[in-house]
Amino acid sequence: MAVEAPPRRGRGSAPVVRGAGSRSAAAPRRVLMKGNEAIAEAAIQAGCDAYFGYPITPQAELLEWMARRMPEEGRAFVQAESELGAINMALGAAAAGARVLVSSSSPGISLMGEAMSYMAGSEVPVVLVNVMRGGPGLGSIGPSQSDYFQATKGHGHGDYRVPVLAPDTIGEAMEIIPTAFEIAEHYRTPVMVLADGILGQAMEPVDTTFRTPERRVEDWHVTGADGRPPRVVKSLHLKADELEEHNRHLQAKYAAIGEAEVRWTEEQIEDAELAVVAYGTAARIARTAIAHVRQDGLRVGLFRPISLWPYPATRLREIAAGLRGILVVELSAGQMVEDVRLAVEGRVPISFHGRTGGNVPTPGEIAHQLARLYALTAPPPSPRAAPMSAPGGVAEGGLP
Amino acid sequence: MSVTASIPPRVIYHPPELLADRSTHYCPGCGHGVIHRLLAEILGELGLGPRTIAVAPVGCAVFAYDYLNIDFVEAPHGRAPAVATGIRRVRPDHFVLTYQGDGDLAAIGTAEIVHAAARGELITDIFVNNGVYGMTGGQMAPTTLLGQKTTSTPTGREARLAGYPIPITEMLALLPGVAYAARGSVADAAAIGRTKAMIKRACEVQLEGAGFAIVEILSNCPVGWGMTAVESLEHLAHEVVKTYPVGVLMDRTRHVAAPHRS
Numbered sequence: 179m180a181v182e183a184p185p186r187r188g189r190g191s192a193p194v195v196r197g198a199g200s201r202s203a204a205a206p207r208r209v210l211m212k213g214n215e216a217i218a219e220a221a222i223q224a225g226c227d228a229y230f231g232y233p234i235t236p237q238a239e240l241l242e243w244m245a246r247r248m249p250e251e252g253r254a255f256v257q258a259e260s261e262l263g264a265i266n267m268a269l270g271a272a273a274a275g276a277r278v279l280v281s282s283s284s285p286g287i288s289l290m291g292e293a294m295s296y297m298a299g300s301e302v303p304v305v306l307v308n309v310m311r312g313g314p315g316l317g318s319i320g321p322s323q324s325d326y327f328q329a330t331k332g333h334g335h336g337d338y339r340v341p342v343l344a345p346d347t348i349g350e351a352m353e354i355i356p357t358a359f360e361i362a363e364h365y366r367t368p369v370m371v372l373a374d375g376i377l378g379q380a381m382e383p384v385d386t387t388f389r390t391p392e393r394r395v396e397d398w399h400v401t402g403a404d405g406r407p408p409r410v411v412k413s414l415h416l417k418a419d420e421l422e423e424h425n426r427h428l429q430a431k432y433a434a435i436g437e438a439e440v441r442w443t444e445e446q447i448e449d450a451e452l453a454v455v456a457y458g459t460a461a462r463i464a465r466t467a468i469a470h471v472r473q474d475g476l477r478v479g480l481f482r483p484i485s486l487w488p489y490p491a492t493r494l495r496e497i498a499a500g501l502r503g504i505l506v507v508e509l510s511a512g513q514m515v516e517d518v519r520l521a522v523e524g525r526v527p528i529s530f531h532g533r534t535g536g537n538v539p540t541p542g543e544i545a546h547q548l549a550r551l552y553a554l555t556a557p558p559p560s561p562r563a564a565p566m567s568a569p570g571g572v573a574e575g576g577l578p
Numbered sequence: 579m580s581v582t583a584s585i586p587p588r589v590i591y592h593p594p595e596l597l598a599d600r601s602t603h604y605c606p607g608c609g610h611g612v613i614h615r616l617l618a619e620i621l622g623e624l625g626l627g628p629r630t631i632a633v634a635p636v637g638c639a640v641f642a643y644d645y646l647n648i649d650f651v652e653a654p655h656g657r658a659p660a661v662a663t664g665i666r667r668v669r670p671d672h673f674v675l676t677y678q679g680d681g682d683l684a685a686i687g688t689a690e691i692v693h694a695a696a697r698g699e700l701i702t703d704i705f706v707n708n709g710v711y712g713m714t715g716g717q718m719a720p721t722t723l724l725g726q727k728t729t730s731t732p733t734g735r736e737a738r739l740a741g742y743p744i745p746i747t748e749m750l751a752l753l754p755g756v757a758y759a760a761r762g763s764v765a766d767a768a769a770i771g772r773t774k775a776m777i778k779r780a781c782e783v784q785l786e787g788a789g790f791a792i793v794e795i796l797s798n799c800p801v802g803w804g805m806t807a808v809e810s811l812e813h814l815a816h817e818v819v820k821t822y823p824v825g826v827l828m829d830r831t832r833h834v835a836a837p838h839r840s
Contacts, residue, residue, distance in 0.1 A: 227668055228664065228667060228668050230664065254667035254668050256663060256664075256667060256697075258660065258693070259660075259689050259690070259692075259693035260689055262657065262660070262689070262690070263657075263660040263663075263689065263690055263693060264660075266653065266654060266657035266660035266661045266664065266690070267660050267661070267663045267664035267667070268664055269651070269653070269654075269657075269661055269664060270633065270651055270653075270660070270661035270662060270663065270664030270665040270666075271664035271665060271667060271668045272664070273651045273661075273664075273665070274631060274651075274664070274665045274668050274669050274672075275668070276664075276668035278664075292654055293654055293657070296652075296653075296654045300651075300652065400631050400649040400650070400651055400665070401631075401649065401669070401672075402628050402629040402630060402631060402648075402649055402672055402673075403627065403628060403630075403647065403648055403649050404628035404629060405628070407647075408643070408646075408647050408648055408649050408650065409649050409650075410643045410649070410650045410651075410652065411650070411651045411652065412634070412643065412650070412651075412652035413652060414640060414652060
């Protein structure tokens, strides 16, 4: 029988228990909150000075919460003329030393891609929340994870990376917001929090335990050249050697983030023969499916990346060595599965199950895929017939 | 030892302190240098240097931060008014200035300028209109005159194909959030003097909290126009002003409601 053990949480090179940092002294209160609103309030409590946004489903409640709460707190709120306007307001405010949040959903994030490149180049820390909806194009307003490529490898032009954090519960989203501000400000980089329509729209009981990262005055903030030389926040370096030097500096920063900011959880991996790799809402559905198949005696665990970049590839590779196979589950046609393949390097067969268009896989669908993979990767009667990879048709389980 | 050597020189002009002591990358005869100098003079006269945060555009003037001794943020193309809005909202005690060209402001950044103006953001926008995309080689800008030859209108701008010049400062002057809108020029010393007064007023309007302020400055691009510097200034003084009349277009702080054109 399956035993529900608390998930092991990983960060950096070794799993550690999360939860460092100053927490508010008041006893936590348990309240029912909508994801979008909880994320907004977590940002306010994390010391967000300014919010800029533009209405788009399914994140509109985040903007609406900020419209009411930010003026109450005497902080900046602007409903911009477009996502281009919002993200560039964020660039200006953050360059001037403010802690800044912007939020949008998939089509809006596409528009923000330009400024993300500029913010990466000029090293301006801003936290962006993407409450993903179905694409491509106008797509749908239903939940989706089809912006994984965009979030982890895409948006703007140039050699740069953006740390991406993907919570699977509203409570975790609230904890991740201050962490996102810390990473953004420590490394001087935009950071994306990747949620989806379910996480944004659902309501869950959450602890109103908030965390406010320490505020730092930086020697690059533009605050007026009063008694000091002028400062410039810019990304233009016309001289080839100068830009190459800047790129080396950025790459060194990304390497440091890759070392220190990897986050994931492992659930029931210890005895697992198969693992589901999934993040966000897909991981929650997979958790239910795993509980079902464990009742049938299938030893399946869950590996849940929290940081999608940097990807917890090293740990996933270690785990893969002890598995018969991996099932990747996404609310997409198959995006993160590519990073799983890169991490595992062919050590075990990898199968994929995804739904798109705002549909989500049911626990039953995932359980079915797990049973198939379990059977197909069963140890052969004779050692000579050991399969090196999954037979055709399984490796790409694909869309029903 | 001569007698004249002992007489101290009479200083009739000193470069403003806020203007960096270095040569610019601008082409010979270009108006940006004059406009930078005017800005440095005015910010100095108003004592604003230490609390100014400026936003540089994409275009020839992206390097404004190399020539003005004030804090700068470099904006993506056209987005300077949005970047300035962000700065303004978190730094209410500072002075916020944007410097944009005509491609930056009147083409790719139309939404940003219109909405910053509509919100009445306390920003002073210096809008340099030289009728072409100078930095990329002199292509047609939205402000290019009808019939004007550019590298992307090789036989001259035709309204049938490329539409009409945009009088965007007149358009902005209609918005209640705009406290001050004016158009000056750098065609000659007298015009430069009047333009300086306009820029100064546009700065004071921000300090008074009256609303958004914009000064469009008609400038020349000798290289982009295929003219000598002198020819380009004559063209500016006699031809460009026919499409873009100079004068104060709106001053809501002084109840100048009807556009005045000189």
